[in-house]
Amino acid sequence: MTDPAARRRSILWRTRFANLFGAVMAFVYFRFIDPVTSGPGVTWIEIVFSAAAVTALMIIGARFNARWAVPMLTQPGSTEARRRALLFPWAMAGSTLSAWVVAGVIFGVVGPLLAGWFTVLSALRTVIGITAVGGLVTAAIVFFAIENRWRQELPGFFPAGDLSAVRGVPRLPVRARLLVVFLLTSVGPLTLLGIIAWRRGRLAAADPANAGIVLGEMLAIIAFFIVGGLVAAVRLSWVVSDSVAAPLLGLTFAMARVERGDLGAHCPVVSNDEIGAATEGFNRMLDGLREREAIKETFGRYVTREVRDEILAGRVSVEGEQREVTVLFADLRDFTPWVESSEPRQVVRDLNAYFAEMEAAIRAHGGLVLQFIGDEIEAVFGAPVPAPDHAARAVRAALEMRARLATWNGGRSRPLSHGIGVHTGSVLAGAIGSRERLSYALVGDTVNLASRIEGLTKQVGADILVSATTARGLDGGVALDPLPAVRVKGKSAEVEVFRVV
Template sequence: MSSFCGAGIVFLLLMLQGVPETVAGHGWIIAVCAGGYVLLSALVGTAWAAFLQRRTAVWFVLGREPTREEARRALRLPVDLATVSGTLWLGGVVVISTLTAVFGTWLDALGVAMAILLGGLATVGLTYLATEWVARPVMTMALAAAPPRGTLPMTVLRRLVITWALASGVPMVGVLLVVLPPDLGPSDPAPSLLALSVTGLVLGALATALLARAVAAPLHRLRLALDQIAKGRRDLRVGIDDSSEIGMLQTSVNDLAKGLAEQERLRDLFGRHVGDDVVRHALEYGASLSGDVRDVTALFVDVVDSTALAAELPPDEVVRKLNGLFASVVDAVSTHGGLVNKFQGDAALCVFGAPTRHADPATSALRAARAIRDAVATSGELDLGIGVAKGPAFAGQLGTASRFEYTVIGDAVNEAARLTEHAKQADGRILASEAVVKACAASERDLWQHHGTIHLRGRPTPTETWEPMPRPQ
């Protein structure tokens, strides 16, 4: 269709110009050669375009996702087809204008070349715009697979210039070719018409370029801003300098950045309340009361004689000391791959193996327990007891659909809490069940010694306990 439009423009211009007398006797030769070239270029162009389309859109026909290379090739399809069309039309300019020069004058050849060139420009522009429109479904899937980065195959500026050339440039140059006579007299108005037409062309091109830049420049800034926002710059804001739809788009980008910043703040607060592992679990499973039974190692920390501490010190001083303790707990547990599940007044429940599975929860829990004890002993502000136990436990969301929390429930948790009560009187301030010590790595087991058999409150059978070996003085 684009080629028919271009051919129509050429035919109209040549008819309006009239056949030069110098080539009138040989017009049939030029017409036959031109017809042969048109037929040949139609065959070559059709085959070339079909090859490009088949190679470019094979993934679309097969209904699969494109690779990045296939996606980039699809985005270049309008440019490739326009290049094919332009190449064939340039060949026509060379062939037909050369024949005209052979049988006529160079002025005759120039007029024919300009007419064919205008038809070719129109064909190239229409080919590009039509391909973009027809191939929109292919473009959509290609852009999803390979979002444009860096140099773009077609910018807003180029698209507007092409539109101007088709709508104004080609018709105006065509008018010049028709009305300008080959010989100009002193009173001929053609020079004035030429000056006005050239002025119109220049001003039109300049105005279109300025308009295109007025649209493209803020869009370019918006694209750069969105790239920065995607990389984590939630504080970035775009200056609103346009009262049109572009200004509305700039406002929307700023609103997007504000919304993402608020989401990041909420996620950060959420993570501080429940832990990053629980946040990831909640994002993965949503607001569902779900969970599973898995083998975990529980670590319980409790402050020694906290009641007396609260009676002797001001509340803010008690809170300061507890925050220092819990900072050591969080640091040690996080370092060894565990989760601080909850703070219970002056105590903390930590879990290894949930919600994220752990390759060796027993070893990590024992190492974390020793690290907490050493950090608290170094600070010298508080005394504590630590209990460590392992076993199957339910790990998941507990509560109702409107209010729930991630928690761990099982005998291992209860056993760790009971061990903590006895650990407060133990020299090493840590007691671990025998199941934990047997499950840990040999290198860690060598650092522990048997403590004794203890009847824990609420448990029917006695528990074999272990404690860390004394630290070298």
Template sequence: MISPHKTLLSRFYLIGVVATIVGILVVAILNLATPLEFIIAQLQTLRQGGEFLWIHVVAYRFAILCLLATFACVPFLVILRRVLTPISQCLSLKNRQQSLPPPLELKAKQRLINLPFIMAPLNILFWIFIPLCIFGGTFAIDKIDLAAAITFFIRSTMVGFVSSAIIFFGVESHARKVLIPLFFPKGELSLVERTAKLSILKRLRAFYRIGSLIPLAIIVLTLFVLYLQVNAETVSGKTYGQGVLNFSIVVFILSFLGSGILNRQISRSIADPINGMLDTMEEIKRGNYQTRVNVVSNDEVGVLGDATNRMIQSLAEKELLRDAFGRYVTPEIRDEIISGRIPLDGEFKDVTVLFADLKDFTPMTEANDPKQMVQILNDYFKEMSAAIKSKSGLILQFLGDEIYAVFGAPVSCKDHPSNAFFAALDMEKRLKDLNKRFVQQGRLPLSHGIGIHTGQVLAANIGSPDRLSYLLLGDAVNLASRLQTLTREMDARIIVSAETKQYLPESQTRNVLVRHPQPVQIKGQQTKVNIYLIK
């Protein structure tokens, strides 16, 4: 049974063998199609020899082609096997789920990236050496003249360049599809040292030179040799022209097929990674930050893919922070702050400040289990936060068992007094529901006081360079805090300043808020303050 890792590597051998054999067939077809004198003479002999001679010659030529293919492929495959040894060893260890030694893994990664750059030049060397031996030997035994031998040698080498280019991009394509994702699951091929790379510009130049210039060079070289050999006395112009036309048609067909294969390979080597990145971008647009670009090269596209993956990781981290930030503020406020549309370096704003504090919570903490009290406090903050956020409020701080919130900042809102007041009413309702659960659980009910005041404050990011807090500065903050403290003295649940009351809808507060009979002196205030209560 063939092991899985050998199956993965067998494609490389197949690519090399097929490209080499096809190249030999192309050379044979070109040589037969060339209207040189000795080839014309051989073809005329075949026409005179009858059907048996045709079969005999075709079988003879086919045997020679098989011998050449074997002679060309066997050394190539032997060397390729040695080149693939580190990769094969790593795949074998992976198949047995064993850890890879770092030196062997690095060598395998380098060999995998460099594999096309090893196989293609190696194939070119064979295409230089073997035609040199064949046509040089044929000339040495006087089978062809020097011009024909040079023509066949140069033309075979040119075909070898096309064959080697097909091997290069075929090997690269197979490595990208199967092996590179195994060895580079996170990409970053460009970080591997001592590796070669082929830029997009060089790929395009390679296609132009191999797909266009080589066929033209073959035609020009062949026509030049024919020009030197033509003998008007032995070959008629029509016969000569027909031979040149036939040869040109053969070159056109072979060039069309070869350039089509190269065009497909090169275009896919560029387009497939780019299309993969475009698909990844679509996933990002849909909010999927778990997707990643499949980086399979170390050229510009690969470097761009690595940069895209780092960008996706950064976006994922920012989205995580964004979601975490959204736990403390409403999505609208969060998005305004993140977008940068809110100046956080200081601005005067008209806001409504709300303070809420639990009554008699400290003695309750001292008399009960700490873990139980933390759970109670978290349940309380959860419900109060929901009430504040539902009315577009921003919780600035949790100060022990106290809540410090603002309405109208950092996002401006003309209804911030009403939002703050109705948030307080919702907090009252939620506290009643929460106390019902506490009583059912055998816990003591909670009681809190809320103070609300509207006024102008300085809103800004305040703190050290490595830690900032969005805070409010001004007398409005102090007064709201004092009103909350006053709820204990007046045994009130909610106290609202007259500055806030004037913005509240009369129809919804007439039977809810009760005006205190006389202005109250608040600590820190020079004048007395009119207040409204809910007891």
């Protein structure tokens, strides 16, 4: 049943059937099973009076409930509507019990007064009997039946599942639910049976001649309570068990989806008891997991997935530490003339495409792009995740960058060229910056020398140059062409470099 109007009609009909069941039970009990509280006999006037009273009570109750529900229909997102949505089963059960109390007064006091056979004892027994036998059980059935059906409506009032945020609403714990069902279906009927057996025993002792009749009436009363109690017990037990099992089943399915890696799962919160609190906690946990996953994905835009996972798992320190790494610098050639002769938006698109290709090559070999500086790329191999073959990884990445640039230039009218410098050495690596912003960075002479070697590429006419320390870290699978030692800015000694063929 997915139509909201159909569900609400179902709620109204459940209330009517519950009240009809209670009315029939009370009438049969007080008229045919325990006639000691009744008048001389059933008359048409009494039948008409009873029908009119029941109809009037049902109309008044329906109007009260409809007026009480106006804020939920006209202002579904308001605080008052949300509060009344949680109170709706209580209001329906309360109006039902009130109607039964009024019915007890009508049939126990008003009716006998009009009929002329009123007694105080008979009135008290009728009022208490109608309220206890019919009213409490009917109100309980109405509450649990409506609450069970109304749970399908609550997500509309609480899309975020924040039922616990509404104050001033009674909470019925699961233990209390089970206790109510036990009292109404076991203790209550047994208590009434004990009282009736005691009273019937006194009547039989006072009039031994009619003991057989009294015994027959007592057997009829016992049969009545067995049948009526069984029907009420089955109905209440079914509804209450469903109110516990259904949300737990939904929670179980949602947990299974999360276990399969589906963080888009959501479990509707349909009650404000312990199960509702557990469901709210589950949804908050999912929100936290989704937020963490978003952070991971965002973090993964700045570092490789492997580096991201290592850092989040706590296996990599981002505090300052001395590391042996290989640093790679790449820089576009003739960048300024190209920018001056091209449309700005086209320059940005081409730069982004170039950086995407180069970063893919670096990531493919376990490198980490530290930053993009204008048209320059700075990358590191061997940090923050250690890699014994970081020098070989860096050179293989440089070769793939060369190949990717050639492929990318194939579709361009104006090809671009770049120079790549690679150097291996010791650096200070860690999270460097201010309180508001940190970045994983390298500090040391190794970084400066790698940048200087990249600057030599244009001077010597090579696209990839590596230092002697990097060359010593290779496994021989890369062809190198030694060049004359050169002097670079900031270095007193000459630097050996090799062209990568």
